[in-house]
Amino acid sequence: MAKPAKAAAKSKSASKSAKAAKTAKSAKPAKEKGPSAAEKNRFTLYGFAGSPNTYTVALMLALARHPFSYIHVSLRDGAHKQADFLVKNRYGQVPALRDGQQFLVQSAAILMHLAETLGKFDGKTPHERERIREWLFWQWDKLAVPVYRLRARNRGFRQFGDEVRVMYDTEARAAIAVLEQDLTKSEWIAGKKPTAADIGIYGVVRFAPDANIDLAHYPHVLAWKKRIEALPGFAAPEQLLPLESRLV
């Protein structure tokens, strides 16, 4: 016997809502998986809270969403010159990064290693990868040294006279002007997307105001800096580098 029109409509709509409920159930997002024990144990960063170079490596790991343990190395107590640290970093400096059984040093080299092995913030083409290397070498050649020296002087960690201060100031401003010019052409330094070059150079530019360099004179650099700060996972040095060791 044919169903009366009303009953047929009711049963149709009931089966429709059962179907919808089923779909909603299956569309439920899978429970987000936390990092595995192997991921948690992979990296230990040795550093110092006030160290921009330690921050650069921590920032790379944070942006790559990779957990890491952190060991505080007291530069004040000279821990970086002790034998147990020199086996990790022959140069007696922070940072050092343990990746599994291997210790890596020199922040720019660490960034390149992370980009390559994590497959994040690396260049997408051989040309982009060449540009990452080129900019990170430039960063240490022209930008980092004058900015960090001026910052250290302002914080009372280095003493030098006005002549040297003016020299570093001129060098730092000339380097930031090169960056400003390049950033008129593209949003990111070495590729179409942010790469290790942006992270490394950000780790210097962030501290330019501590060297009495006002970034307002460099609008493209300022806009690029804001783009980095808007990336998911971004965190400031005080959020990433505790004053004490922290194990994950």
Ligand SMILES: N[C@@H](CCC(=O)N[C@@H](CS)C(=O)NCC(=O)O)C(=O)O
């Ligand atoms: N080029 C090195 C520089 C490292 C560096 O200068 N580290 C500072 C702290 S930010 C340090 O350990 N200073 C103590 C020293 O050199 O004795 C890098 O990128 O890792």
